[in-house]
Amino acid sequence: MSQMKRYREAAEQFEIAGSALGYEGRIGALENLGRTYLQLGDRSAAAKAFLRALDGNRNSIIAHIELVDLLLEQQRVPQAQRLYDETLVLVQGQGISPRLLLQGIKLAAAQNNITTRQQLAQQLLSAYPLSDEAKQLKTWLNNPEAPWK
Structure with missing residues (x-):
């Protein structure tokens, strides 16, 4: 359903799967729920889903990465740094x-x-020069006062 852009329906299904305590794919469902909420623009619900995924599996790389971005958006730098x-x-x-x-x-x-x-920027630009992240970095370097996009 997510692939067909039926995000509301997908969120409902991921919520059900993420609530089933004995379900083996529960953490993946919660990660997908968070990503679906991001597609819907509901950052608060996304953060809650990713936190639930971390509660179930502290090693969820997806939840970590997504939460770092959400915390950075909120300028909660110390928390973002810890998760990073x-x-x-x-x-x-x-x-x-x-x-x-x-x-x-x-x-x-x-x-x-x-x-x-500077070290990380050099690493990004040399290892992944054509990536979207490198493009974002170049845009920011041209205008460091602008917000990140």
């Missing part, structure tokens, strides 16, 4: 995605950590 650091531990040895690099850049910028920001 946890995420880096979880993905250790798997390589770092462009999205995680951009999150690190945003966190470093929010904390005026120029060295880390």
